[in-house]
Amino acid sequence: MTENMNMNLESYVITEVPPKVHYIPNFITPEEEENILNKVNSSPKPKWTQLRNRRLQNWGGVPHPNGMISEKIPEWLEFYMDKINKLAVYNQSNRPNHVLVNEYLPGQGIMPHTDGPLFHPIVTTITCGSHTVLEFYERHSTEDFTKDQGCTTSELGLPKPCATLLLERQSLLILQEDMYHRHLHGISEQTQDTIDETIKNLHLCQAKVGDELKRSTRISLTIRNAPKSTKIKLFS
Numbered sequence: 542m543t544e545n546m547n548m549n550l551e552s553y554v555i556t557e558v559p560p561k562v563h564y565i566p567n568f569i570t571p572e573e574e575e576n577i578l579n580k581v582n583s584s585p586k587p588k589w590t591q592l593r594n595r596r597l598q599n600w601g602g603v604p605h606p607n608g609m610i611s612e613k614i615p616e617w618l619e620f621y622m623d624k625i626n627k628l629a630v631y632n633q634s635n636r637p638n639h640v641l642v643n644e645y646l647p648g649q650g651i652m653p654h655t656d657g658p659l660f661h662p663i664v665t666t667i668t669c670g671s672h673t674v675l676e677f678y679e680r681h682s683t684e685d686f687t688k689d690q691g692c693t694t695s696e697l698g699l700p701k702p703c704a705t706l707l708l709e710r711q712s713l714l715i716l717q718e719d720m721y722h723r724h725l726h727g728i729s730e731q732t733q734d735t736i737d738e739t740i741k742n743l744h745l746c747q748a749k750v751g752d753e754l755k756r757s758t759r760i761s762l763t764i765r766n767a768p769k770s771t772k773i774k775l776f777s
């Protein structure tokens with residue numbers, strides 16, 4: 542990646558999926574990836590929240606319908622937020638101010654979901670430590686599907702994704718527009734992925750059709766803007 546990244550952003554648009562997805566391979570260097578893994582893994586234990594199928598760290602505040610009360614983000618994370626800012630996908634009023642760190646062991650994943658109204662509708666995700674495959678579903682198909690059957694997607698198995706993307710180590714994914722609002726995204730709970738031609742960004746990846754990629758521990762940084770609380774301090 543060159544420093545003047547916004548000039549080249551167009552060449553990273555994935556045209557085979559609904560608008561709008563950018564996938565930027567080698568967005569960070571191997572040294573930066575190593576740095577992220579070290580920092581995440583040396584965070585104090587209480588910073589982690591353990592869920593059934595992944596664990597996470599929340600930085601920047603707790604997003605809230607009435608606006609987020611901001612907390613200071615450590616400098617090592619601000620470095621990557623600045624790096625994303627140089628792409629000029631966010632503007633001054635919606636600069637990223639929140640980072641969710643997710644850790645997935647092989648066989649772990651995240652249920653299809655939308656990131657919802659608590660965030661400005663642009664998501665930027667850096668992938669470290671392992672590849673994964675991100676699956677997209679049309680919103681109505683999955684919702685109808687689970688509603689009709691009266692159970693959750695995990696109990697039932699999912700309809701076929703409408704698109705899949707391979708997220709390789711050191712890459713950046715940018716999701717916005719219809720892919721934010723009208724699609725769900727998720728990661729299935731697998732220990733390896735078979736690469737086939739249904740993956741829509743393979744031309745930007747190192748992997749080739751036919752590869753069987755074993756997953757190892759993946760750390761992702763999901764960097765977003767959560768609108769701030771506009772609460773006025775009456776007494777100061």
Ligand SMILES: O=C(O)CCC(=O)C(=O)O
Nearest residue numbers: 641643651656666761763
């Ligand atoms: O780990 C990822 O790439 C996806 C994370 C995600 O979808 C989220 O945190 O909302």
Ligand SMILES: [Fe+2]
Nearest residue numbers: 654655656726
């Ligand atoms: Fe998400």
